[in-house]
Amino acid sequence: MDQVFKALADDSRRALLDSLMAQNGQTLLELCAGLDMSRQAVSKHLAILEDANLIATHKRGREKLHYLNPVPIAEIADRWIRKFERGKADALIDLKKQLESD
Template identity: 70%
Template sequence: MDAVFKALADESRRDLLDHLRADNGQTLGQLCAGLPAMTRQAVSKHLGILEEANLVATVKRGREKLHYLNPVPIHEIGERWIGKFERSRLQALSDMKNALEQEKSDE
């Protein structure tokens, strides 16, 4: 999970993910064309870091390597914390219901 946060803590890499989100399955050349402010070496290096973090998945198609945004690790982060808060809210609601219903039956 460290790798995911490190990979996301860089604006250029978030830009790269935005470009893939807009048009999934691009080659290195296509990504470079859409990001003229970055050198090919920089795009390639950032893609490597994103791949290492499993935020980018690649598929070989003939001689081309296509890059895809892989949202699964981000989903897992959401689930780890957001899901937990939802569970505690549900628990709080359930406790409140039990307490209120208990009060009613005590009347």
């Protein structure tokens, strides 16, 4: 769990996960295109995310596709959110989104 928090504690890495959330299964090149980071930096961040199991990869010929793997985040949520609190937490998040979008 330490590794997951460390991996998430970086703006650039969260931006990479956001990019995969918007479009799953991107190549390194595609991920670089959307972000103001060097290819080397993106590559390094992806390795850290993969080590933390927040990214899963799939080989397509010579290309490597990157997928957001939210399973470790589900484990964190389950540790501190009980079944019947989940609905309330979701309702509060929805309310926040609604108020902030007005």
